[in-house]
Amino acid sequence: MLRKFIALLLLVLTSSCSELEYSGSTKILFEGTVSNENGEPLSGIRVCTYVSKSGDRDIISYTTSDENGHYRMFFPSPRNEENVALLINQTGPNTSDNTAFSAITIQDIDLDLIKNYTVNFGNYKIFNPENAVTLTLQFTQTSEFGDPPHQVQVNGIISDNRINYNPKPEDDEYIYDGHQAIYRVAKNQDITVKYIQNGTEQEITIPIGQSDLTYTIEY
């Protein structure tokens, strides 16, 4: 009987510890604009703020972009979150809203680093996935002692893109050794690939045209 009581008490205590907690007296502002691949503002695009920790997750605020593509959301500051993310054209994580456009997830937003309780994300572009081509990044070892790239970031107009807003070095320890990464990207743009190799940051620009493209990064 005592063991059952202790087990139940532990269950209650741990379940409450796993819940997200918020400060009602601190309001965080997320704002920015959404446009298509041509830079034209998009209205009616769903934007959400997603907060999560192990055992709990929540859409803490949501809105739709106005006629100027602008969105603005206020929400109480979480106290014990593990991840804060901005979801563009999504109603929840990995849940697309308007299928006529691609989606973007901006994650790992560190609220301790923001100023004036505000994050202005600037402009993010989304596009019609039917007008996409495939970019394949191929990481190939060509030197016996070549250092494989890591902390690879791909930037551009990418379908279902995930962007680490405040990347931590420990976020990506994956070594792209013989790795192949496939992306659906908008036509007629430049894709920027940044990565760490031999302890230094490398950056390359890949022009995207009208056709699928395979680009090889050698090391």
Added chain:
Amino acid sequence: MKYIYTIVAFFIAATGFCQQTDSTTTEKPETKKEFINLYYIIPSAVGNNVLAKAHEGDSGYGLGVNMYSYQNFYLMATVENTQYKITDPSIASAATRTTITNINLGVMYKIPLLPRLTINPKIAVGYVKLKQKGHGNDYGTHDGTGYTAGFNADYRITGPLRVFAGINYTYVVLPTNVNSSYESYFGKLNQITVSIGIKL
């Protein structure tokens, strides 16, 4: 809102009966003291602030207790709980409702108009707590101070039992950590409440 119009119409009608009493009237003006108020609240908000722009008043209740009285002055302790539905989640968060608890101490003055009718202006100051909840989640509390001014009119039915209706304005100040351009929007609220209840 229609309830507010009804209450205001009641007050106008009540003051329309203010006239010099006939010398043959035997009933004396209202003087019986009140000790406790129980009432239903119809809450609303005005102005350019998060309560007015992102909420819709729902309901509430209140309890007032007379702590001390001297002649027609009453020292009243009051607890009120009002609920608002959130109508704009982009401003007030994805919670479903905001609950405002107001605990204050105030001074009321009774003005007899007729043998059974009094009008009672009041001022008060106290502690205010906002709490947001929804979808099984708790979105935190926000503490501040409320400054209240208002009045009610009560009609004595029999013995100590009275019915009353009133309207209050509460200026709520909430210290808020937010983008400096929005400190007033989230930190200074204008609450309007209409009350209907009984006094004993």
